Amino acid sequence: MKAKKALLPYLVWMVLFTVVPMLMVLYFAFTDKSGHFTWENMQQVGQYSNVFLRSIWQGALATVICLVLSYPLAYSIAHRKLKTQNVMIMLVMLPMWMNFLLRTYAWMTLLEDNGILNNLFVSLGLPRLHMINTAGAVVLGMVYNYIPYMILPLYTVLTKIDNSILEAAQDLGASRAQVFCKVTLPMSMPGMISGVTMVFVPAVSTFIISKMLGGGGNLLIGDVVEMQFLGSAYNPNLGSAISLVLMVLIMICMGIMNQFDDGEEKGAVMI
Amino acid sequence: MKFVSKLYTTLIYLFLYAPIFVLILFSFNNSSTMSRSVFSGFSLRWYRQLFEDRLILVALRNTLLIAVLAAVVSTVLGTIGAIGINSLKGKWARRTAMNITNLPMVNPEIVTGVSMMLLFVIAMRMLNTDLGMGSLMIAHITFCLPYVIMSVRPKLLQMDAHLYEAAQDLGCTPVQAFFKVVLPQILPGIITGAIMAFTLSIDDFVISYFTSGTTQTLPIYIYSMTRKRISPEINALSTVLFAVILALLFIVNVRQSGSSAKTARLQDAAEEGEV
Numbered sequence: 403m404k405a406k407k408a409l410l411p412y413l414v415w416m417v418l419f420t421v422v423p424m425l426m427v428l429y430f431a432f433t434d435k436s437g438h439f440t441w442e443n444m445q446q447v448g449q450y451s452n453v454f455l456r457s458i459w460q461g462a463l464a465t466v467i468c469l470v471l472s473y474p475l476a477y478s479i480a481h482r483k484l485k486t487q488n489v490m491i492m493l494v495m496l497p498m499w500m501n502f503l504l505r506t507y508a509w510m511t512l513l514e515d516n517g518i519l520n521n522l523f524v525s526l527g528l529p530r531l532h533m534i535n536t537a538g539a540v541v542l543g544m545v546y547n548y549i550p551y552m553i554l555p556l557y558t559v560l561t562k563i564d565n566s567i568l569e570a571a572q573d574l575g576a577s578r579a580q581v582f583c584k585v586t587l588p589m590s591m592p593g594m595i596s597g598v599t600m601v602f603v604p605a606v607s608t609f610i611i612s613k614m615l616g617g618g619g620n621l622l623i624g625d626v627v628e629m630q631f632l633g634s635a636y637n638p639n640l641g642s643a644i645s646l647v648l649m650v651l652i653m654i655c656m657g658i659m660n661q662f663d664d665g666e667e668k669g670a671v672m673i
Numbered sequence: 674m675k676f677v678s679k680l681y682t683t684l685i686y687l688f689l690y691a692p693i694f695v696l697i698l699f700s701f702n703n704s705s706t707m708s709r710s711v712f713s714g715f716s717l718r719w720y721r722q723l724f725e726d727r728l729i730l731v732a733l734r735n736t737l738l739i740a741v742l743a744a745v746v747s748t749v750l751g752t753i754g755a756i757g758i759n760s761l762k763g764k765w766a767r768r769t770a771m772n773i774t775n776l777p778m779v780n781p782e783i784v785t786g787v788s789m790m791l792l793f794v795i796a797m798r799m800l801n802t803d804l805g806m807g808s809l810m811i812a813h814i815t816f817c818l819p820y821v822i823m824s825v826r827p828k829l830l831q832m833d834a835h836l837y838e839a840a841q842d843l844g845c846t847p848v849q850a851f852f853k854v855v856l857p858q859i860l861p862g863i864i865t866g867a868i869m870a871f872t873l874s875i876d877d878f879v880i881s882y883f884t885s886g887t888t889q890t891l892p893i894y895i896y897s898m899t900r901k902r903i904s905p906e907i908n909a910l911s912t913v914l915f916a917v918i919l920a921l922l923f924i925v926n927v928r929q930s931g932s933s934a935k936t937a938r939l940q941d942a943a944e945e946g947e948v
Contacts, residue, residue: 409757412750412818413770419815420776423788430791475685478678490682492922497689499918501876503895504911508692510899511699516711518695546688607781610878614899624783631787631883638791645784652781 430642443643450626450644454651457623460537461606464544468552468601469594471545476556476593477586487561494553502547506614509546513539513615535617543611548604552597559593560586595659602659603652623648693915700908719909726906732894735806739890740874743813748867750814751821752859758822759829774819785816786883793884804886812884813877817870824869828862 434440479490497505512518513533520530533539563586571581609624616622623644630641703716723729758774761767777785793808832855840850856863878892885893898907 406757406760408753409761409770412754412757413773415750415815416754416773416776416818419789419792419811420785421773423785423792424776424780426791426795427784427788471685474678474681478682493686494689496918496922497693499872499876499922500693500911500915501878501892501895503878503892503899504696504907504914505692507895507899507907508695508911511695512692546692549689603779603781607783609783610896624781627783627787631790641787642791645787648781649784 427642427645430639431646432643434639443639444647446640447643447647450623453621453623453626454647456537456620457606458651458655460541460622461544461602464541464548464605465552465598465602467541467545468549469598472549472552472556472597473594476553476560479553479557480560487557491554491557494550498550503610503614506543506547506611509539509543510534510614513542534615535619537616537620539615540612540620540622543615544601544605544608547611548601551600551604555593555596555600556590557593559590559596563589591662595662598659599656602655606652606655607648693911696908696911697915699905700912702905702908704905719905720913723906723909723913728889729891729894729910732889732891735809735888736875736891739806739809739813740871742810743817743874744867744871746810747814747817747821747870748863751818751866751870752825752863754818755822755825755829756855759826774822776819777816778819782879783883786812786880789815789880790883804884805888808884808886809881809888809890812880813874816877816880817873820869820873821863821866824866825859825862828859832858 431443432439432441434442479487479494482490510517514520515530515532515534517534519533523530567589568581568585571585572578576584606622607624608622609628612620612622612625627641627644627648629635630637630644698712700719701715701717702712703714703718704711754774758767758770761770789808789812790804793804793811797804797808836854836858837850840854841847845853876892878896881890881893882896889897895907895910
């Protein structure tokens, strides 16, 4: 078979446009404007440690909320008639086809001080709440945008659990709660890990949601990177250093996540 | 218990659709001010304004052009690549190829965008051109490729490896054997990959934002609109897009109630694991 030769154009493309750019991030992170080696960028990253912490904290919070909200939903969808399942999953995915900028923009309308929710509160005799430009609004934006990425893997994994296993557990004397805790929950672990990964990575590195819903005071690490490359603080070297640290941090978080996978199931994390 | 479950499901779907209903409702708002949250009568003025907006039409054309080309090129290149990866015998070589393939999917989007921007800015300086359609196209093809591979590879793995040889034993040339035997077998995967690439490309903002220069695509234009707070037109645009998507989904669903691009993408991602 000459199929091996077929690999060449693809591999050349991927090396040229993914591996080389990654190496350039590495190069820029350790050089100054004139191209000399320096540690300075890396040292400067230190001053953004609070932004890093905020990003990880908010991303993790959004991920946990997504997981807690999604599990019961995925579970309930997975236990309906097949036709209903398909419709419900389609409805979960439908919003994803709208650009996330548009959907996040709609949340601005909902959350504003004179926005729809506040008008609703007032007409119900409740006090106005300041919601937009807060950390809570950012987390809400993350949960809203990424929750389908949690629901779908959970649903996939829950539908795959063989019903006879659950019945066997019941036959052996397990209560419904025990069946859930000892069989369903461990068996859905790959879906949870996959969902957590798919929500956490984009949530930590987002830069639009924080800008639109968080105002100026809730910068996340993505915003800082964007500012270094296209914004006022133009400094690609520092931007590369921050990107590099972000990448490493995410890998570490994923590594920790993988520890929770008992390795029995074929891992569902994409690393 | 049944009631609680139903109530819960309804609440989550309400959460998912609330912003979309808001967009649709306010696209018909008859307000001359920029107010985004007071409804003052029905009107189609924002639709009229939308369709007279030349910048939007240009952005739409760019978006579609890039999506079609990115889908075609990444599907062809990805399919060939998947066959190549599949033919690798050594475990190490196969692993390396798959790791390179997974790189853009594991990386945060912003890092992918930024890294490509670095490459393009330097390349463009050497070639004395600007970022634009060219760099956008390359970027889109690159981030679509892994998804094409992801959908073609399982079909190749399912296929009996001896079929190709059998066809040649029966007198096919390698090219004939490929087109008559291999291609029909993996075609469903190729089609899924192409649809996935198309939808990903249309939707992408983050990577485009860093690699577009001054060229506008729809997501980039939407972003600039949200910054200037020109609101009602954007509502009309969202509504039109939503209607188009709904119609497309309906057609696809009527034709075949199979899985669609994003389901497949997510399910694959969930199942992929360490290959």
